[in-house]
């Protein structure tokens with residue numbers, strides 16, 4: 633079976649969800665974005681891509697995907713109406729609150745499945761904050777990076793090209809409308825410009841996606857294929873679970889040196905995990 637909507641926390645009754653969370657001690661969270669992807673892909677492309685992989689990961693770990701909401705940090709797409717963005721502080725606060733509630737439910741391992749480059753710095757900061765306050769260990773899976781790395785020829789690291797088209801095909805094929813394509817920006821110029829922002833050593837910070845693609849997108853969506861997209865989504869989910877398992881085997885349980893053994897922060901009003909996280913973020 634391709635997707636697993638039955639793994640969505642909000643679709644379950646509370647007793648069922650509570651049992652799964654307590655039994656596995658593990659939860660999955662999907663992080664995406666709502667932003668323009670030309671005329672052929674939906675605004676929610678990144679959110680759907682993350683959700684699709686997250687459900688497959690949750691199925692493999694026999695647990696649930698907790699909702700974070702579809703919006704991510706994407707201010708550089710706001711020149712295109714319909715795009716939405718959270719400030720990093722808002723997203724970080726939401727991540728921390730959802731993780732706190734999961735910790736309260738007995739979860740000690742969280743897999744954050746991300747599909748959006750603009751979220752990465754915020755997720756990392758939020759995870760570090762959460763881990764200081766709760767007895768949880770968070771692993772972050774950059775699934776757009778994984779997909780491209782596993783299939784560098786097929787899965788282009790462009791914007792709204794073959795990789796993202798495949799991701800939507802693996803989520804809901806009817807959302808891809810190649811007949812509604814608007815003009816693509818130049819592929820080589822887009823790759824060169826995008827490459828500057830992806831440099832690991834000295835790099836600029838993206839302000840406006842026009843600097844990469846004047847028409848909003850570039851790439852070759854026509855290279856994506858529905859059957860292949862499904863195979864790739866499954867392989868990426870396998871990879872995430874394999875790598876997360878390696879990490880858990882190497883690092884052991886979060887509780888061994890987790891927040892439970894640390895003194896409460898001085899400004900914390902209570903030892904309860906939920907309120908402790910709340911006060912921390914208000915600083």
Ligand SMILES: [Zn+2]
Nearest residue numbers: 677678792796
């Ligand atoms: Zn995207």
